[in-house]
Amino acid sequence: MAKPQDNHSVPPLIELVGASIASAQEPDVALVEGVDWRLMPGDFWAVGGLHWTGKSDWLTTVAGLQRTAAGTHHLFGREATSLTQTELVAERLRVGLVFENGGRLFTQMTVEENVSLPLRYHRNCPQDEAREAVATVLELAGLREFAGQNAGQLNRGWRQRVALARALILQPEVLLLDNPLAGLDPRQTRWWLDTLAALNAGHPAFVGRPLTLVATTDDLRPWQERARQFALLQGRRWLSLGGRAELAASAEPALHEFMTA
Numbered sequence: 001m002a003k004p005q006d007n008h009s010v011p012p013l014i015e016l017v018g019a020s021i022a023s024a025q026e027p028d029v030a031l032v033e034g035v036d037w038r039l040m041p042g043d044f045w046a047v048g049g050l051h052w053t054g055k056s057d058w059l060t061t062v063a064g065l066q067r068t069a070a071g072t073h074h075l076f077g078r079e080a081t082s083l084t085q086t087e088l089v090a091e092r093l094r095v096g097l098v099f100e101n102g103g104r105l106f107t108q109m110t111v112e113e114n115v116s117l118p119l120r121y122h123r124n125c126p127q128d129e130a131r132e133a134v135a136t137v138l139e140l141a142g143l144r145e146f147a148g149q150n151a152g153q154l155n156r157g158w159r160q161r162v163a164l165a166r167a168l169i170l171q172p173e174v175l176l177l178d179n180p181l182a183g184l185d186p187r188q189t190r191w192w193l194d195t196l197a198a199l200n201a202g203h204p205a206f207v208g209r210p211l212t213l214v215a216t217t218d219d220l221r222p223w224q225e226r227a228r229q230f231a232l233l234q235g236r237r238w239l240s241l242g243g244r245a246e247l248a249a250s251a252e253p254a255l256h257e258f259m260t261a
Contacts, residue, residue, distance in 0.1 A: 114166055175214070
């Protein structure tokens with residue numbers, strides 16, 4: 001298992017200070033306010049929130065895809081609003097993002113084409129040269145037999161795995177996942193939890209390099225033994241809950257909704 005870094009000697013990968021998170025649909029509306037949060041190398045966060053509490057907007061803000069409504073946002077030590085568009089894109093590419101509900105794939109493209117797209121677009125890598133890297137992440141995601149199928153032919157659970165493979169193809173330093181377990185059966189859920197734990201510990205596909213993870217969820221229970229840091233988005237507030245021991249001992253009333261059947 002990846003070990004948390006010494007916070008005093010290692011700078012955060014991503015940091016929010018006094019941040020307000022805006023709605024992508026209504027930029028003048030703050031969904032969450034006063035977020036103080038640091039993502040350290042090797043962390044594995046599970047962030048709970050019910051529908052319409054701003055989970056997706058918080059995650060896309062963390063990724064640098066939208067700006068904070070207030071406060072500051074640092075990406076790999078650089079203040080996001082100070083970056084040129086070219087610099088911002090370069091920092092964003094250090095972050096993989098798996099969207100909810102099927103991963104926003106191109107459904108008329110094959111699985112292999114979807115996964116190779118970031119390499120071809122951002123690295124100008126021809127399809128033939130991308131095949132080895134694509135084969136590695138397809139194997140990791142259990143998708144090798146689906147490589148030639150159109151993504152639209154797969155059910156949502158399998159499309160979500162394609163989205164994971166696409167997010168990993170550029171070997172990011174941070175992986176963000178928006179409610180990845182939503183709608184999955186128990187076997188698929190176990191696969192995701194096992195795979196994410198292996199990535200965080202240092203998967204062979206990443207040459208043993210631990211991957212820093214953040215997952216949002218509407219149910220914290222499956223993450224209790226996998227994630228190591230926990231937080232809630234509730235009532236426009238950011239509530240940091242601490243680690244596993246603090247989660248188990250927490251008397252936070254809002255936590256009850258996320259920890260009971």
